[in-house]
Amino acid sequence: MIARTLALALALVGGVTTSQLPEFAQQYRQRLGGAIDALTQVVDDFREDAARQGLSLQEAIGRLSRTSDDFVATQGARVERSVERLDALVRQRDALREAGPFQRLTVFLRDLDPQLAQATFEDFEPAVPATAEGAVAAGGGFLGLLLTFGLLGRIVRRMRRRPG
Secondary structure, eight states: OHHHHHHHHHHHHHHHHHHTHHHHHHHHHHHHHHHHHHHHHHHHHHHHHHHHTTOOHHHHHHHHHHOSOHHHHHHHHHHHHHHHHHHHHHHHHHHHHHSOHHHHHHHHHHSOOHHHHHHHHHHOOOOOOOSHHHHHHHHHHHHHHHHHHHHHHHHHHHHHHSOO
16 A cells, blocks of 8 residues: 555656656757857857958868967867857757647757756746646656556566565
8 A cells, every 4th residue: 555655656746747848848948049149149250250351160260270379279169169059059949949849848858958958957947837748748757657666566566476
C-alpha cells in the first residue's frame, strides 16, 4: 500500500514537473529572441566596419584571423563564433516558428542551446499549464512515471517470489 501511494505521489510530482516544459520552452524562446537581437547588432556593426574598408564579412574575419597579433586574432575568432552562433539561433527560431504546438517541444529539445537553456533555467518562473500542450505534457509525465513505478513493482514482486 505504501509503495502504491509513493508511486502515485511521485507520478503526480512528475506530471506537475513535465507540465512546466511548455512554459520553460516559451521563456527560452523569449530569451532566444533577445540573444538573436543582441548578436545581430554585433554582427551588423562588424559587417558595416568591414564594408567601410571594402571587405566582406568573411574577408574581414580572415584578415583578423591571419594576423600575428594574438589579441586581434582572438577577436577574429570571437567574431566568427558570433556569426556561427547567430546563424544557429536564427535556424532554431525559424524551426520553432514553423513547428506546431506539440512539435515545438521536440524542436526545442533537439536544438537546445546550452548557454540559453542555462540562463533560462536560472530565471525560470513556473506557470500554470493553461494550454493543451501543458496538459498533455503533465498527463504524459504523470502516466509515464506511474507506468514506470508499476512495472518496477511487478519486477520486484516477481523477484521476491522466486525460490532462492
